[in-house]
Amino acid sequence: MQSIERDKFDFKYQNNKYWIPSNKEFNDPEEWGDSTTGSFYWLGEYQTPTSVVEHNLERKINEKYNLLIEYFKEELDSVKSRFEQYNKVVRVQGKELNAMKKEMNLQKLDRIAAYQNNWNGEGTYKFDEEIISKAKFILLSTDLNRQPKIFPTNRNTIQIEYEDTNNKYLEVEILRNKFIVFTELYGEGNEYEVNSLDEVIKVMNEF
Amino acid sequence: MSFDPNSKIEDNEILFRAFHYDQWDHSENRVTSGVFNSSGSISVDRDGGRIESEIIAAFRGRENYTNCGLVKNTAKFYREVNCTLRPDPIIPVNIYHALVDRVNGVGTTKSIARNLSKNSSLVIMAKSK
Numbered sequence: 001m002q003s004i005e006r007d008k009f010d011f012k013y014q015n016n017k018y019w020i021p022s023n024k025e026f027n028d029p030e031e032w033g034d035s036t037t038g039s040f041y042w043l044g045e046y047q048t049p050t051s052v053v054e055h056n057l058e059r060k061i062n063e064k065y066n067l068l069i070e071y072f073k074e075e076l077d078s079v080k081s082r083f084e085q086y087n088k089v090v091r092v093q094g095k096e097l098n099a100m101k102k103e104m105n106l107q108k109l110d111r112i113a114a115y116q117n118n119w120n121g122e123g124t125y126k127f128d129e130e131i132i133s134k135a136k137f138i139l140l141s142t143d144l145n146r147q148p149k150i151f152p153t154n155r156n157t158i159q160i161e162y163e164d165t166n167n168k169y170l171e172v173e174i175l176r177n178k179f180i181v182f183t184e185l186y187g188e189g190n191e192y193e194v195n196s197l198d199e200v201i202k203v204m205n206e207f
Numbered sequence: 208m209s210f211d212p213n214s215k216i217e218d219n220e221i222l223f224r225a226f227h228y229d230q231w232d233h234s235e236n237r238v239t240s241g242v243f244n245s246s247g248s249i250s251v252d253r254d255g256g257r258i259e260s261e262i263i264a265a266f267r268g269r270e271n272y273t274n275c276g277l278v279k280n281t282a283k284f285y286r287e288v289n290c291t292l293r294p295d296p297i298i299p300v301n302i303y304h305a306l307v308d309r310v311n312g313v314g315t316t317k318s319i320a321r322n323l324s325k326n327s328s329l330v331i332m333a334k335s336k
Contacts, residue, residue: 108229118271120227123247151230153241154249163235171240171317182317189318 101147105139112152125156134174135160137197138204145205148172162207170207172200183207210255212296216305218283222251222292223262225275228333238278238327243320248306248313253294255303263331269301276333280323288322290315 113132135158148160162170169184296302
């Protein structure tokens with residue numbers, strides 16, 4: 001017979017089973033002890049000390065796990081709250097930045113409108129009022145999500161552009177009677193015409 | 208060394224193009240493709256063996272180019288983006304003048320213009336007046 005000492009109890013091993021020799025008799029099951037405290041009076045015929053230790057270990061792991069879950073929940077709530085605050089700040093700053101860009105674009109458009117013939121050498125002319133007015137309509141549109149960059153072209157049209165860092169590019173050239181849209185996605189170019197200002201704004205917002 | 212204004216434009220020649228201050232894209236640090244956007248042939252100046260300071264002085268000495276900036280590309284690059292080049296000297300005003308068109312057409316496409324703007328190098332910035 002082998003004998004092991006664990007948690008102040010003397011376990012005996014006999015006939016392929018562990019057992020606790022006890023001088024004490026328990027009539028009330030409450031007195032058997034709590035399975036979670038390490039008392040082994042309840043140890044049954046088919047339970048080994050190993051299974052009890054494993055049980056306690058599992059309970060402790062569960063407790064720690066629950067504590068961790070609670071901690072992460074709190075952290076997540078805190079991150080969510082900070083994210084919402086930053087998001088609010090970004091939205092406000094984005095609006096302010098957009099307003100500034102709009103003001104700068106309108107000033108630039110006024111400059112372009114004031115160009116005289118040969119503003120960029122021979123073959124460049126004073127800009128058509130219709131083109132300036134269409135460009136102004138786009139820049140002032142409340143439907144437009146964000147302000148583009150605007151440039152005069154050498155063929156006396158206005159070009160508006162969005163350029164993303166991620167190899168995405170949109171260009172809309174404003175001519176007197178139409179708009180030419182050019183997109184470039186990851187080096188692949190595509191060119192087409194649209195006819196109305198509403199369509200142009202839609203294309204720009206979808207970019 | 209003398210320059211023949213009608214000589215074939217070699218791949219290693221540098222071609223200069225003028226731009227206005229409002230055509231500079233400050234966020235990308237280069238000219239907008241609108242500089243190369245044209246329904247007609249694009250005007251450029253060949254280097255003709257001159258140094259850049261001479262070329263700048265020549266450009267800015269001309270009427271209507273006083274405040275212009277200059278960008279440059281190689282003739283080879285123009286050809287790589289499917290452009291044809293031909294000498295077009297304006298005698299005696301500008302013997303270095305040349306014209307650029309797309310292959311089988313006149314002027315450039317938006318795709319060519321964008322390639323040229325993205326690959327051009329700044330020679331001198333335009334004056335903002």
